[in-house]
Amino acid sequence: SAVISQKPSRDICQRGTSLTIQCQVDSQVTMMFWYRQQPGQSLTLIATANQGSEATYESGFVIDKFPISRPNLTFSTLTVSNMSPEDSSIYLCSVDDTAGGYEQFFGPGTRLTVL
């Protein structure tokens, strides 16, 4: 499976600021996704990162708060904008490179704490 890296691995930020998280894959993949995992919770899909077009957001998530870029088939960024303590979470990117198998593989995650 693809090797996925994320930067930063963790950060502590002040409320009102923004943080951009990078996701890099070692091979070209069609589908990339961004998830949030709040403390003690399971994973919630934020959006699908589409190469060359706007991301597709899930209910409850909006582009102004979580802008996403996907300039090519190996890279994507998620920005958490105007942060509040409620944004403290682990943010994970995942890829589906199984040509229809729907299996997803995850990056190591970015642990964000907002003060």
Add this chain to the structure above:
Amino acid sequence: RKEVEQDPGPFNVPEGATVAFNCTYSNSASQSFFWYRQDCRKEPKLLMSVYSSGNEDGRFTAQLNRASQYISLLIRDSKLSDSATYLCVVNRGDYKLSFGAGTTVTVRA
């Protein structure tokens, strides 16, 4: 109703024991099912895919009952290293996945 519901546990079992737990899903259009394992403070990792009535991988057996819309995972001869949270994951009928809240398993010496 949640898309995927799991017994949260925790299941606390001795080494060598067998442990089994279930998950139910609400979307009858789902075609693909998975068990992921998540260790504390780590990302989820794919344990097994479940595409037909079920499959086996070493000490792990997954079963799928489409009529009743549930999936089970059985772990035989538990090892200390099996201690983790097991996530039931269901394809939503498109390329997106829905995650259960997880079942915590602790294997004690």
